[in-house]
Amino acid sequence: MGIASPDKGAVASSAPAFEDFVFVPRSDIPLWRQIYNHLVQLIDDGRLIPGSRLPGEVHLAEAFGVTRITLRRALQQMQQEGHLTSRKGVGVFVRSPPSVLSVRDGSRFFESLRADGKIVDTATLVLEEEDADAFALEQLKLAEGSKVIRLCRVRSADGQPIQISTKLFPLHVLPDFATVYARRQSVTDVFVAHGIAKYRRLETRISGGFATADEAKKLALTPGTPLFRTSSINCDDKGHRIEWSSGCWLLTSVDFAF
Amino acid sequence: MGIASPDKGAVASSAPAFEDFVFVPRSDIPLWRQIYNHLVQLIDDGRLIPGSRLPGEVHLAEAFGVTRITLRRALQQMQQEGHLTSRKGVGVFVRSPPSVLSVRDGSRFFESLRADGKIVDTATLVLEEEDADAFALEQLKLAEGSKVIRLCRVRSADGQPIQISTKLFPLHVLPDFATVYARRQSVTDVFVAHGIAKYRRLETRISGGFATADEAKKLALTPGTPLFRTSSINCDDKGHRIEWSSGCWLLTSVDFAF
DNA sequence: CAGTGGTCTAGACCACATG
DNA sequence: ATGTGGTCTAGACCACTGG
Numbered sequence: 210m211g212i213a214s215p216d217k218g219a220v221a222s223s224a225p226a227f228e229d230f231v232f233v234p235r236s237d238i239p240l241w242r243q244i245y246n247h248l249v250q251l252i253d254d255g256r257l258i259p260g261s262r263l264p265g266e267v268h269l270a271e272a273f274g275v276t277r278i279t280l281r282r283a284l285q286q287m288q289q290e291g292h293l294t295s296r297k298g299v300g301v302f303v304r305s306p307p308s309v310l311s312v313r314d315g316s317r318f319f320e321s322l323r324a325d326g327k328i329v330d331t332a333t334l335v336l337e338e339e340d341a342d343a344f345a346l347e348q349l350k351l352a353e354g355s356k357v358i359r360l361c362r363v364r365s366a367d368g369q370p371i372q373i374s375t376k377l378f379p380l381h382v383l384p385d386f387a388t389v390y391a392r393r394q395s396v397t398d399v400f401v402a403h404g405i406a407k408y409r410r411l412e413t414r415i416s417g418g419f420a421t422a423d424e425a426k427k428l429a430l431t432p433g434t435p436l437f438r439t440s441s442i443n444c445d446d447k448g449h450r451i452e453w454s455s456g457c458w459l460l461t462s463v464d465f466a467f
Numbered sequence: 468m469g470i471a472s473p474d475k476g477a478v479a480s481s482a483p484a485f486e487d488f489v490f491v492p493r494s495d496i497p498l499w500r501q502i503y504n505h506l507v508q509l510i511d512d513g514r515l516i517p518g519s520r521l522p523g524e525v526h527l528a529e530a531f532g533v534t535r536i537t538l539r540r541a542l543q544q545m546q547q548e549g550h551l552t553s554r555k556g557v558g559v560f561v562r563s564p565p566s567v568l569s570v571r572d573g574s575r576f577f578e579s580l581r582a583d584g585k586i587v588d589t590a591t592l593v594l595e596e597e598d599a600d601a602f603a604l605e606q607l608k609l610a611e612g613s614k615v616i617r618l619c620r621v622r623s624a625d626g627q628p629i630q631i632s633t634k635l636f637p638l639h640v641l642p643d644f645a646t647v648y649a650r651r652q653s654v655t656d657v658f659v660a661h662g663i664a665k666y667r668r669l670e671t672r673i674s675g676g677f678a679t680a681d682e683a684k685k686l687a688l689t690p691g692t693p694l695f696r697t698s699s700i701n702c703d704d705k706g707h708r709i710e711w712s713s714g715c716w717l718l719t720s721v722d723f724a725f
Numbered sequence: 726c727a728g729t730g731g732t733c734t735a736g737a738c739c740a741c742a743t744g
Numbered sequence: 745a746t747g748t749g750g751t752c753t754a755g756a757c758c759a760c761t762g763g
Contacts, residue, residue, distance in 0.1 A: 239752095278752075290677060295731090297760050298729050299761060464673075467672075
């Protein structure tokens, strides 16, 4: 499986997926669409696995017998749909999302993922205290001059990042956030450690958008790729707001259910 | 029909938006991106209004001083984001969605739209009785051999279609569906006419996808444009399922809130 | 340094919709 | 018949990444 490890040198051009393969162009379907279909098929069949590198565009174009521009039309479509990512000067990589995962109330995503046998990983990008700005004050209904905790994370399944999130918490409610979180890496555990055993969703919002350069980088996507944007507010059983959260999800990876 | 009369009058080539306009290319940003920014600006400023036609690609390319391919790169990006639609042999049309609208429980969308002063329109595409297939039986928990009513609609705001939906109803619960609906054009009124004053949402699902050729046509979009897909089930106060509904929404037009 | 993807040019032919 | 958008070719130069 030469293409499995991109760092090991051997690119997919020497892999079975692009050797002795037959590509018989038809005339009733655009060439780029046929190439697109062919590549999607390779991914669906598991002959191209997520994280692996494709042959260079020049080689691929030659293999399909088309111009580089025509080939790029196919790759571009696949990037828009989240199947591929490209890194300038490096190559094009398979970025196929691990099918669709269901999210019941926007909270316990990763249990269902683990149940599917996926290897789940959470990376903490930012964890800091700061003065609440106007937006934070409004969302968490805090008094002027309050401090908040900001937490930014990336979550991956099988090594493919599928969500980034930013959360804000009122510091005065969760004074030991940093300590507990450092030990457990779990927001729920932080709540429990502060005596908040139950909390409920006050509001959930879901909208759509397109990846900014920064989001694209963190999600290993091409800028402009469509994605879900969610934001939500949690409060404790007395109705006090204890968490504001916003996140970006791969459009093709999530299925929200309520 | 869908688009706000593109046939009427002069095209935008003779409109102020493309006369005496200055376009000074910079070297640190891709040309196509600068053209994209320029066009988006024109739409945001209201100098290009939804439904109007752009000058031909050849003329536009000349106006910007670039190749047609470079111009098309900009148009393509705008199509992906739902700002433009193209019709082969006809032209490119402004398809900017009427900002973002909030949907509280996935049901009373259009009141908020009307409150915004939008002109709302619902067109019925299909209304027929049919034998329930396996999927319909499962979703509505019907007995083998039941009949259902199928209703397909397109909803528009200010002449721009923003949603298509397909609904299934159990015929035996709503025997007078066709008659009442023909008179009122409202599903809620049909429920009321059958003694169902209150109903509740059993389940809502939201996922993402890309417009098929058929969906693209009905929504006046380019195939492959990203969109929301929703499906939901309503039941009466006794828990009997009375409606299964699925729909497609413009990604940039909706903001779901729960 | 060599190889990669990103951008751009200057042509061309086609299918399609409209008058 | 004309003009439109959709597709495709055959080149070219650049910025970036990696060894």
